[in-house]
Amino acid sequence: MTLHLVRHGRPAITPGTPAATWDLDPASYDDVWALRDRLPARAAWFTSPEPKAVQTAQLLTDGDVGVLPDLREHERSGEWVEDFPGAVRRAFEHPDRPALDGWEPLDACRERVVRAVRRVLDVHAGEDVVLVGHGTAWTLVAADLTGQPPDLDRWAALAMPDLITVD
Template identity: 80%
Template sequence: MTLHLVRHGRPLIRRSVPAAQWDLDPASYDDVWALRSSGRLPTAAAWFASPEPKAVQTAQLLTDGDVGILDDLREHERSGEWVDDFAGAVRRAFADPDAPAVAGWEPLATCRERVVPAVRRVLDVHGSDDVVLVGHGTAWTVVVAALTGRPPDLRRWESLAMPDVLTVEPDRRA
Protein backbone atom coordinates (compact mmCIF):
# COMPACT_ATOMS: atom_id res chain seq x y z
CA MET A 1 0.00 0.00 0.00
CA THR A 2 1.21 3.44 -0.95
CA LEU A 3 -0.24 6.70 0.27
CA HIS A 4 -0.29 9.59 -2.20
CA LEU A 5 -0.82 12.98 -0.57
CA VAL A 6 -1.76 15.51 -3.25
CA ARG A 7 -1.52 19.21 -2.57
CA HIS A 8 -4.32 21.07 -4.36
CA GLY A 9 -3.74 23.20 -7.43
CA ARG A 10 -3.26 26.97 -7.26
CA PRO A 11 -6.25 28.65 -5.68
CA LEU A 12 -8.04 31.73 -6.86
CA ILE A 13 -6.89 34.02 -4.04
CA ARG A 14 -9.42 36.48 -2.70
CA ARG A 15 -7.93 38.31 0.28
CA SER A 16 -11.36 39.18 1.68
CA VAL A 17 -12.40 35.50 1.78
CA PRO A 18 -10.93 32.89 4.17
CA ALA A 19 -8.51 30.54 2.40
CA ALA A 20 -10.68 27.54 3.33
CA GLN A 21 -13.32 28.93 0.95
CA TRP A 22 -11.08 29.59 -2.04
CA ASP A 23 -11.83 27.87 -5.35
CA LEU A 24 -9.27 26.36 -7.67
CA ASP A 25 -7.96 28.98 -10.09
CA PRO A 26 -9.10 27.99 -13.60
CA ALA A 27 -5.66 29.09 -14.81
CA SER A 28 -4.21 26.15 -12.85
CA TYR A 29 -6.31 23.45 -14.55
CA ASP A 30 -3.49 22.68 -17.00
CA ASP A 31 -1.12 22.04 -14.07
CA VAL A 32 -3.63 19.64 -12.47
CA TRP A 33 -4.18 17.82 -15.77
CA ALA A 34 -0.40 17.56 -16.18
CA LEU A 35 -0.19 15.85 -12.79
CA ARG A 36 -3.03 13.52 -13.81
CA SER A 37 -1.15 12.42 -16.93
CA SER A 38 2.29 12.32 -15.26
CA GLY A 39 2.09 8.71 -14.06
CA ARG A 40 2.80 9.83 -10.47
CA LEU A 41 -0.66 8.75 -9.27
CA PRO A 42 -2.02 5.20 -9.27
CA THR A 43 -4.65 4.16 -11.77
CA ALA A 44 -6.53 2.19 -9.11
CA ALA A 45 -6.85 3.68 -5.64
CA ALA A 46 -9.25 4.84 -2.97
CA TRP A 47 -9.66 8.63 -3.33
CA PHE A 48 -10.56 11.14 -0.62
CA ALA A 49 -10.37 14.92 -0.39
CA SER A 50 -10.54 17.73 2.09
CA PRO A 51 -13.90 19.53 1.97
CA GLU A 52 -12.23 22.79 0.91
CA PRO A 53 -13.34 23.78 -2.61
CA LYS A 54 -9.81 23.99 -4.07
CA ALA A 55 -9.08 20.42 -2.88
CA VAL A 56 -12.39 18.96 -4.08
CA GLN A 57 -12.00 20.65 -7.47
CA THR A 58 -8.43 19.37 -7.79
CA ALA A 59 -9.56 15.81 -6.99
CA GLN A 60 -12.36 16.04 -9.54
CA LEU A 61 -9.84 16.97 -12.24
CA LEU A 62 -7.43 14.20 -11.23
CA THR A 63 -9.80 11.23 -11.34
CA ASP A 64 -12.98 10.11 -13.04
CA GLY A 65 -13.74 7.88 -10.05
CA ASP A 66 -15.56 8.59 -6.83
CA VAL A 67 -13.93 10.88 -4.29
CA GLY A 68 -14.98 10.73 -0.66
CA ILE A 69 -15.01 14.02 1.21
CA LEU A 70 -13.56 13.87 4.72
CA ASP A 71 -14.01 16.95 6.89
CA ASP A 72 -11.02 16.07 9.09
CA LEU A 73 -8.63 16.41 6.10
CA ARG A 74 -9.13 20.18 6.00
CA GLU A 75 -6.08 22.40 6.25
CA HIS A 76 -4.60 23.96 9.35
CA GLU A 77 -7.40 26.40 10.16
CA ARG A 78 -6.48 30.01 9.48
CA SER A 79 -9.09 32.67 9.98
CA GLY A 80 -8.53 36.33 10.46
CA GLU A 81 -6.57 38.93 8.57
CA TRP A 82 -4.35 38.43 5.53
CA VAL A 83 -0.78 37.46 6.56
CA ASP A 84 1.94 38.96 4.35
CA ASP A 85 4.72 36.73 5.75
CA PHE A 86 2.77 33.50 5.37
CA ALA A 87 5.86 31.25 5.21
CA GLY A 88 7.22 32.85 8.38
CA ALA A 89 3.90 32.32 10.14
CA VAL A 90 3.84 28.64 9.15
CA ARG A 91 7.43 28.23 10.39
CA ARG A 92 6.33 29.75 13.73
CA ALA A 93 3.42 27.27 13.83
CA PHE A 94 5.84 24.35 13.47
CA ALA A 95 8.28 25.85 15.99
CA ASP A 96 5.56 26.15 18.66
CA PRO A 97 2.72 23.82 17.63
CA ASP A 98 0.78 24.30 20.86
CA ALA A 99 0.19 28.03 20.30
CA PRO A 100 -1.50 29.92 17.48
CA ALA A 101 1.21 31.33 15.22
CA VAL A 102 -1.13 34.18 14.25
CA ALA A 103 -4.28 35.47 15.93
CA GLY A 104 -7.18 33.47 14.51
CA TRP A 105 -5.10 30.40 13.57
CA GLU A 106 -5.61 27.09 15.29
CA PRO A 107 -2.54 25.68 17.04
CA LEU A 108 -0.77 23.29 14.67
CA ALA A 109 -1.05 20.56 17.32
CA THR A 110 -4.85 20.78 16.97
CA CYS A 111 -4.53 20.28 13.21
CA ARG A 112 -2.28 17.27 13.82
CA GLU A 113 -4.75 15.78 16.34
CA ARG A 114 -7.51 16.01 13.70
CA VAL A 115 -5.74 15.12 10.45
CA VAL A 116 -3.38 12.29 11.47
CA PRO A 117 -6.11 10.08 13.04
CA ALA A 118 -8.31 10.67 9.97
CA VAL A 119 -5.53 9.50 7.66
CA ARG A 120 -4.84 6.48 9.88
CA ARG A 121 -8.55 5.52 9.76
CA VAL A 122 -8.50 5.66 5.94
CA LEU A 123 -5.35 3.52 5.85
CA ASP A 124 -6.84 1.01 8.29
CA VAL A 125 -10.02 0.66 6.22
CA HIS A 126 -8.19 0.34 2.91
CA GLY A 127 -5.53 -2.08 4.13
CA SER A 128 -3.33 -2.97 1.18
CA ASP A 129 -5.01 -0.62 -1.34
CA ASP A 130 -3.28 2.45 -2.68
CA VAL A 131 -4.84 5.63 -1.30
CA VAL A 132 -4.88 9.15 -2.74
CA LEU A 133 -5.75 12.03 -0.43
CA VAL A 134 -6.17 15.49 -1.93
CA GLY A 135 -5.64 18.32 0.50
CA HIS A 136 -3.13 20.79 1.78
CA GLY A 137 0.58 21.39 2.23
CA THR A 138 0.77 22.10 5.95
CA ALA A 139 -1.57 19.26 6.89
CA TRP A 140 0.37 16.85 4.65
CA THR A 141 3.67 17.94 6.20
CA VAL A 142 2.27 17.02 9.62
CA VAL A 143 0.95 13.69 8.28
CA VAL A 144 4.25 12.70 6.65
CA ALA A 145 6.09 13.40 9.90
CA ALA A 146 3.61 11.33 11.91
CA LEU A 147 3.56 8.38 9.49
CA THR A 148 7.33 8.19 9.06
CA GLY A 149 8.36 9.05 12.61
CA ARG A 150 10.54 11.90 11.35
CA PRO A 151 10.43 15.62 12.17
CA PRO A 152 8.35 17.83 9.86
CA ASP A 153 10.31 18.71 6.72
CA LEU A 154 9.82 22.45 6.33
CA ARG A 155 12.17 22.63 3.35
CA ARG A 156 9.93 20.15 1.56
CA TRP A 157 6.86 22.14 2.61
CA GLU A 158 8.39 25.32 1.16
CA SER A 159 9.18 23.55 -2.12
CA LEU A 160 5.74 22.01 -2.67
CA ALA A 161 4.17 23.08 -5.93
CA MET A 162 0.45 23.55 -6.55
CA PRO A 163 -0.42 20.84 -7.35
CA ASP A 164 2.17 18.41 -6.06
CA VAL A 165 2.25 14.91 -4.61
CA LEU A 166 4.06 13.39 -1.66
CA THR A 167 4.33 9.61 -1.80
CA VAL A 168 4.63 7.78 1.52
CA GLU A 169 5.09 4.17 2.49
CA PRO A 170 3.61 4.50 6.00
CA ASP A 171 5.52 3.00 8.89
CA ARG A 172 2.65 1.38 10.79
CA ARG A 173 4.77 1.52 13.96
CA ALA A 174 5.22 5.32 13.87
Protein backbone atom coordinates (compact mmCIF):
# COMPACT_ATOMS: atom_id res chain seq x y z
CA MET A 1 0.00 0.00 0.00
CA THR A 2 1.23 3.46 -0.89
CA LEU A 3 -0.30 6.77 0.14
CA HIS A 4 -0.13 9.50 -2.48
CA LEU A 5 -0.69 13.01 -1.11
CA VAL A 6 -1.40 15.37 -4.01
CA ARG A 7 -1.22 19.09 -3.47
CA HIS A 8 -3.81 20.89 -5.59
CA GLY A 9 -2.91 22.79 -8.73
CA ARG A 10 -2.35 26.53 -8.82
CA PRO A 11 -5.52 28.38 -7.81
CA ALA A 12 -7.13 31.37 -9.43
CA ILE A 13 -6.47 33.81 -6.59
CA THR A 14 -9.34 36.12 -5.75
CA PRO A 15 -8.10 38.76 -3.28
CA GLY A 16 -10.56 39.52 -0.52
CA THR A 17 -12.06 36.03 -0.53
CA PRO A 18 -10.94 33.08 1.60
CA ALA A 19 -8.46 30.77 -0.13
CA ALA A 20 -10.80 27.88 0.74
CA THR A 21 -13.22 29.20 -1.92
CA TRP A 22 -10.74 29.62 -4.78
CA ASP A 23 -11.11 27.61 -7.98
CA LEU A 24 -8.31 25.93 -9.87
CA ASP A 25 -6.66 28.25 -12.39
CA PRO A 26 -7.38 26.84 -15.87
CA ALA A 27 -3.82 27.81 -16.85
CA SER A 28 -2.59 25.09 -14.45
CA TYR A 29 -4.52 22.22 -16.06
CA ASP A 30 -1.49 20.99 -18.02
CA ASP A 31 0.60 20.88 -14.84
CA VAL A 32 -2.11 18.84 -13.11
CA TRP A 33 -2.50 16.44 -16.04
CA ALA A 34 1.28 15.85 -15.96
CA LEU A 35 0.84 14.18 -12.55
CA ARG A 36 -1.52 11.50 -13.90
CA ASP A 37 1.34 9.25 -14.97
CA ARG A 38 2.85 9.37 -11.46
CA LEU A 39 -0.30 8.05 -9.78
CA PRO A 40 -1.59 4.46 -9.63
CA ALA A 41 -4.19 3.32 -12.13
CA ARG A 42 -6.15 1.64 -9.34
CA ALA A 43 -6.53 3.36 -6.00
CA ALA A 44 -9.04 4.69 -3.51
CA TRP A 45 -9.42 8.43 -4.20
CA PHE A 46 -10.51 11.16 -1.79
CA THR A 47 -10.29 14.94 -1.82
CA SER A 48 -10.68 17.98 0.34
CA PRO A 49 -13.96 19.81 -0.30
CA GLU A 50 -12.17 23.00 -1.37
CA PRO A 51 -12.92 23.76 -5.06
CA LYS A 52 -9.28 23.85 -6.19
CA ALA A 53 -8.71 20.38 -4.67
CA VAL A 54 -11.91 18.87 -6.07
CA GLN A 55 -11.11 20.25 -9.52
CA THR A 56 -7.54 18.90 -9.31
CA ALA A 57 -8.87 15.44 -8.43
CA GLN A 58 -11.33 15.55 -11.32
CA LEU A 59 -8.45 16.22 -13.73
CA LEU A 60 -6.33 13.41 -12.29
CA THR A 61 -8.77 10.51 -12.43
CA ASP A 62 -11.77 9.37 -14.39
CA GLY A 63 -12.90 7.30 -11.41
CA ASP A 64 -14.94 8.12 -8.35
CA VAL A 65 -13.52 10.54 -5.80
CA GLY A 66 -14.91 10.81 -2.29
CA VAL A 67 -15.08 14.26 -0.70
CA LEU A 68 -13.99 14.34 2.95
CA PRO A 69 -14.60 17.64 4.77
CA ASP A 70 -11.86 16.92 7.33
CA LEU A 71 -9.20 16.96 4.59
CA ARG A 72 -9.63 20.72 4.19
CA GLU A 73 -6.60 22.92 4.62
CA HIS A 74 -5.44 24.68 7.76
CA GLU A 75 -8.31 27.10 8.30
CA ARG A 76 -7.35 30.73 7.76
CA SER A 77 -9.27 33.97 7.59
CA GLY A 78 -9.80 35.52 4.18
CA GLU A 79 -7.42 38.39 4.96
CA TRP A 80 -4.49 38.77 2.56
CA VAL A 81 -1.19 38.07 4.36
CA GLU A 82 1.88 39.74 2.86
CA ASP A 83 4.35 37.37 4.55
CA PHE A 84 2.35 34.19 4.18
CA PRO A 85 5.38 31.84 4.46
CA GLY A 86 6.44 33.60 7.65
CA ALA A 87 2.95 33.28 9.13
CA VAL A 88 2.84 29.55 8.33
CA ARG A 89 6.27 29.06 9.87
CA ARG A 90 4.99 30.79 13.03
CA ALA A 91 2.04 28.39 13.03
CA PHE A 92 4.48 25.46 13.00
CA GLU A 93 6.64 27.03 15.73
CA HIS A 94 3.64 27.51 18.04
CA PRO A 95 1.06 24.94 16.92
CA ASP A 96 -1.05 25.34 20.06
CA ARG A 97 -2.16 28.87 19.15
CA PRO A 98 -3.27 30.76 16.05
CA ALA A 99 -0.40 32.33 14.11
CA LEU A 100 -2.75 35.19 13.15
CA ASP A 101 -6.23 36.30 14.16
CA GLY A 102 -8.77 34.07 12.45
CA TRP A 103 -6.34 31.17 11.90
CA GLU A 104 -6.96 27.70 13.26
CA PRO A 105 -4.25 26.49 15.69
CA LEU A 106 -2.11 24.03 13.77
CA ASP A 107 -2.63 21.38 16.47
CA ALA A 108 -6.37 21.44 15.68
CA CYS A 109 -5.66 21.09 11.94
CA ARG A 110 -3.27 18.19 12.61
CA GLU A 111 -5.79 16.37 14.79
CA ARG A 112 -8.60 16.76 12.24
CA VAL A 113 -6.63 15.86 9.10
CA VAL A 114 -4.53 13.04 10.56
CA ARG A 115 -7.63 11.41 12.06
CA ALA A 116 -9.37 11.52 8.65
CA VAL A 117 -6.34 10.10 6.84
CA ARG A 118 -5.91 7.29 9.35
CA ARG A 119 -9.60 6.35 8.94
CA VAL A 120 -9.16 6.18 5.16
CA LEU A 121 -6.03 4.06 5.53
CA ASP A 122 -7.80 1.70 7.95
CA VAL A 123 -10.78 1.24 5.63
CA HIS A 124 -8.55 0.80 2.56
CA ALA A 125 -5.80 -1.28 4.17
CA GLY A 126 -3.68 -2.97 1.53
CA GLU A 127 -4.82 -0.60 -1.23
CA ASP A 128 -3.10 2.37 -2.80
CA VAL A 129 -4.75 5.59 -1.67
CA VAL A 130 -4.67 9.00 -3.38
CA LEU A 131 -5.66 12.05 -1.35
CA VAL A 132 -5.93 15.45 -3.01
CA GLY A 133 -5.58 18.43 -0.74
CA HIS A 134 -3.21 21.01 0.60
CA GLY A 135 0.41 21.71 1.42
CA THR A 136 0.19 22.51 5.11
CA ALA A 137 -2.21 19.65 5.83
CA TRP A 138 -0.05 17.18 3.91
CA THR A 139 3.08 18.38 5.73
CA LEU A 140 1.35 17.51 9.01
CA VAL A 141 0.17 14.12 7.71
CA ALA A 142 3.60 13.16 6.35
CA ALA A 143 5.20 14.08 9.69
CA ASP A 144 2.68 12.03 11.65
CA LEU A 145 2.90 8.95 9.43
CA THR A 146 6.71 8.94 9.32
CA GLY A 147 7.26 9.90 12.96
CA GLN A 148 9.40 12.85 11.87
CA PRO A 149 9.00 16.55 12.64
CA PRO A 150 7.20 18.60 9.99
CA ASP A 151 9.57 19.33 7.10
CA LEU A 152 9.15 23.06 6.56
CA ASP A 153 11.78 23.16 3.83
CA ARG A 154 9.76 20.60 1.86
CA TRP A 155 6.60 22.61 2.60
CA ALA A 156 8.25 25.75 1.22
CA ALA A 157 9.43 23.87 -1.88
CA LEU A 158 6.06 22.28 -2.73
CA ALA A 159 4.80 23.21 -6.17
CA MET A 160 1.17 23.52 -7.26
CA PRO A 161 0.47 20.74 -8.04
CA ASP A 162 2.90 18.42 -6.28
CA LEU A 163 3.07 14.92 -4.88
CA ILE A 164 4.28 13.48 -1.57
CA THR A 165 4.46 9.68 -1.45
CA VAL A 166 4.41 7.76 1.84
CA ASP A 167 5.00 4.00 1.81
